[in-house]
Amino acid sequence: MDFDQTYKGPYCPLTQIALAGSNAMNLKQLSEILGLSQTTVSRALNGYPEVAERTRLRVQHAAQKHNYQPNIGAQRLARGRSMTIGHVIPLSTQHEMVNPVFADFIAGAGERYSACGYDMKLTIVDDQNEEDIYRDLKSRGSVDGIIVHGPLMNDPRIPLLQELDLPFVVHGRASDIETPYCWVDVNNASAFQRAGEFLLSLGHRRIGLINGLEHMDFAHRRRAGLVAALEAAGITPNPDYLHAGEMTEINGHNAMKAMLALDTPPTAVVVASFIAALGVRRALDEAGLRMARDVSVITFDDDLSYLRNGDSIPIFTATRSSVRQAGRLSADLLISHIENPTAAPEHKLLEADLIIGSSTGPVPQE
Amino acid sequence: MDFDQTYKGPYCPLTQIALAGSNAMNLKQLSEILGLSQTTVSRALNGYPEVAERTRLRVQHAAQKHNYQPNIGAQRLARGRSMTIGHVIPLSTQHEMVNPVFADFIAGAGERYSACGYDMKLTIVDDQNEEDIYRDLKSRGSVDGIIVHGPLMNDPRIPLLQELDLPFVVHGRASDIETPYCWVDVNNASAFQRAGEFLLSLGHRRIGLINGLEHMDFAHRRRAGLVAALEAAGITPNPDYLHAGEMTEINGHNAMKAMLALDTPPTAVVVASFIAALGVRRALDEAGLRMARDVSVITFDDDLSYLRNGDSIPIFTATRSSVRQAGRLSADLLISHIENPTAAPEHKLLEADLIIGSSTGPVPQE
DNA sequence: CGCGCCATTCAAAGCGCTTTGGATCTGTTT
DNA sequence: AAACAGATCCAAAGCGCTTTGAATGGCGCG
Numbered sequence A, B: 001m002d003f004d005q006t007y008k009g010p011y012c013p014l015t016q017i018a019l020a021g022s023n024a025m026n027l028k029q030l031s032e033i034l035g036l037s038q039t040t041v042s043r044a045l046n047g048y049p050e051v052a053e054r055t056r057l058r059v060q061h062a063a064q065k066h067n068y069q070p071n072i073g074a075q076r077l078a079r080g081r082s083m084t085i086g087h088v089i090p091l092s093t094q095h096e097m098v099n100p101v102f103a104d105f106i107a108g109a110g111e112r113y114s115a116c117g118y119d120m121k122l123t124i125v126d127d128q129n130e131e132d133i134y135r136d137l138k139s140r141g142s143v144d145g146i147i148v149h150g151p152l153m154n155d156p157r158i159p160l161l162q163e164l165d166l167p168f169v170v171h172g173r174a175s176d177i178e179t180p181y182c183w184v185d186v187n188n189a190s191a192f193q194r195a196g197e198f199l200l201s202l203g204h205r206r207i208g209l210i211n212g213l214e215h216m217d218f219a220h221r222r223r224a225g226l227v228a229a230l231e232a233a234g235i236t237p238n239p240d241y242l243h244a245g246e247m248t249e250i251n252g253h254n255a256m257k258a259m260l261a262l263d264t265p266p267t268a269v270v271v272a273s274f275i276a277a278l279g280v281r282r283a284l285d286e287a288g289l290r291m292a293r294d295v296s297v298i299t300f301d302d303d304l305s306y307l308r309n310g311d312s313i314p315i316f317t318a319t320r321s322s323v324r325q326a327g328r329l330s331a332d333l334l335i336s337h338i339e340n341p342t343a344a345p346e347h348k349l350l351e352a353d354l355i356i357g358s359s360t361g362p363v364p365q366e
Numbered sequence C: 001c002g003c004g005c006c007a008t009t010c011a012a013a014g015c016g017c018t019t020t021g022g023a024t025c026t027g028t029t030t
Numbered sequence D: 001a002a003a004c005a006g007a008t009c010c011a012a013a014g015c016g017c018t019t020t021g022a023a024t025g026g027c028g029c030g
Helices: A027-034 A038-046 A051-065 A072-079 A102-116 A128-139 A157-166 A188-201 A218-230 A249-260 A274-286 A323-338 B027-034 B036-046 B053-065 B072-079 B103-114 B131-139 B157-164 B190-203 B217-232 B249-260 B274-286 B325-338
Strands: A084-090 A119-125 A145-148 A168-171 A182-186 A207-213 A240-246 A269-270 A296-301 A316-318 A347-350 A353-355 B083-089 B119-125 B145-148 B168-171 B181-186 B207-211 B242-244 B266-270 B296-301 B317-319 B345-352 B351-353
Touching: A027 A038, A027 A051, A027 B317, A072 B072, A072 B181, A084 A102, A084 A128, A084 A323, A102 A119, A102 A323, A102 B103, A102 B119, A119 B103, A119 B157, A128 B274, A145 A157, A145 A323, A157 A168, A157 B131, A182 A323, A188 A207, A188 A218, A188 A269, A188 A296, A188 A316, A188 A353, A207 A218, A207 A249, A218 A240, A240 A249, A249 A269, A249 A274, A269 A274, A274 A296, A274 A323, A316 B072, A323 A347, A323 B053, B027 B103, B027 B207, B036 B053, B083 B103, B083 B131, B083 B325, B103 B119, B103 B325, B119 B131, B131 B157, B131 B325, B145 B157, B145 B325, B157 B168, B181 B190, B181 B325, B190 B207, B190 B217, B190 B296, B190 B317, B190 B351, B207 B217, B217 B242, B242 B249, B249 B266, B249 B274, B266 B274, B274 B296, B325 B345
Parallel strands: A084 A119, A084 A145, A145 A168, A168 A182, A182 A347, A207 A240, A207 A269, A269 A296, A296 A316, B083 B119, B083 B145, B145 B168, B168 B181, B181 B345, B207 B242, B207 B266, B266 B296, B296 B317
Antiparallel strands: A119 B119, A316 A353, B317 B351
16 A cells, blocks of 8 residues: 555645535435435335335435435445445556457446446556555445456456455456356357367368467467367467467557468468457458458457447458447346355356358468 | 436345445544544544644554555545546447547546546446436536536537536537537647648549548537638538548448449548548458558547557558547546636647558549 | 234434544743 | 743544434224
């Protein structure tokens, strides 16, 4: 814990902030208007059974009429719960990419939070002290639970959160962690295995991979899946065909370009992200090659709202799984575990669809 | 206001939630350990001057040692402030795109919030009742201020927030609103005017526009800027060359494809987003045309972390302005107005850079 | 009639923090 | 020496809600 350099608490003689006299209607006022006790009004609004139905209706109408909303800080304090779920987004200065998948995941999760009365709190953490953030979140009572994004193969956040006894759901998994915990993940291995098998069935034997950073768990599994398909077909993966890096358009482009420069380039590639696949297409265009005819491409497609894979006919053959849906499921799972803390950890494994588009075709004749 | 269908308050006989006995260290305990009053401990930690420096150090050490963090709900209640800034993301079911720019903006703003001791609260609102959300936020004291995303030309949120007396900063502007308010915006008009002038200087006369939805303020201004450049050169914009739609890869592709099918297609296009520009490139590739040589392309580039415009040589000629930086500036502006509520509204107009890349060239000979 | 039993309602005690309005103790001033 | 000022510290009163434990009133029943 460090006492922040830039924020020193409420003492600020220069800009004396008028402590907002909260002009909003409060419980006391409302109960006086109604000629009822605060207890009864509170219970009426919170659905307790020991209040007469007539009274409840009267209270609800009055609340609506006077635009009463319980103060959230007071509720948090009194209930000992924050009704808030935290998302921590690490953003080191080296690796300062915001995961493009993030916005859609959040949108899915946020839908469910709203429906269940939870708030979403986002924390952008730009240094190494991510651990401190979690400890803080716990000890200040800022959140009732946490979503863990972008797990590594042996992610230290998982044991930490377990130790802190803060409910959490991982979006993804951590292969090297044995103890049970809650997660929601796509079956990355099977998706890429099927992609590989599909390419093999088209006659491809020289199959490349443009993967995400392989200390990320999802990338590790995708590689394993593809390699499994190749090896099952008696093919030893060619190291020159295996690329891993941040999943940007540029990296996709550069990786494809590098492979095209080989003596015997692959006839097909599997790409770990739609954005990288756009870069692959650019590299092919620059080389005067056409997708499907010259090089087959399969991409993973997170079904992002702003990057749809074509309207009617898909542009790319793809393994598709909606990350927004994963957001919804993660939110529901977390909420259910917050409200039922003794339940055993649960998880959900989603299967990606293999969508046939116009970026794959039979292996070209030599 | 409506009492949510799905969430009925704390009464839930089935899943009796153990009200977390908040095992964390609190102020009372800490003050007892130190043999001081809660007052003094609180003041010591909050930087008040009337506590002896020796005492302050002793308190800080003890706080650190016992891992004391003030409970956030209690602080909110006592201070009458939430130290939270709200971002409301509308997401109607028809128009269910998550703005791809959003993640980077949030990352920029979040950096500043963390540095200044504020939390960020995201609300995804999927129906029409966005107005209720703002009223709620105000009357529950959930947030101290709000960032308004994606303003329309005459955005009803602005007068609403003014009426509610809730500090806010608009990311963008609303052309039709006269009353002053805080905003941070790129000079969209000047950016697209310069883009137009640059194309004119290369000899282009048939210049197209692939714009965002033109009820969005930014899109309206971009169009105005481009049209101004054309008209200044004595060119009346051809309606067939003016497209507006959601800024997706597919729409960019379709708009370009439509223009290429004209008897006299444009020799250059200005595109309102990088993602749409990728679609434009695809349309050109499919038509066997090359960027720069056959058709010049200029795009607006928000400098998204996951969509960089090339590493060394930019792929596209572009008007560039970092949306992440806009996030930082918006956050700083909002915080300064929250802490100094009487200050007159301020705003910041950012100029985009015109970056010359390899997607533009002289007009082809007929 | 007197008793117990629901069904309702309420007063008051927190939740953990900030802040007001002194109190106490030095040291300084007249 | 009395009075005052400044530097520290404190007890207690909130902030607005939830929840405990008890009171109230109506009603049926022996």
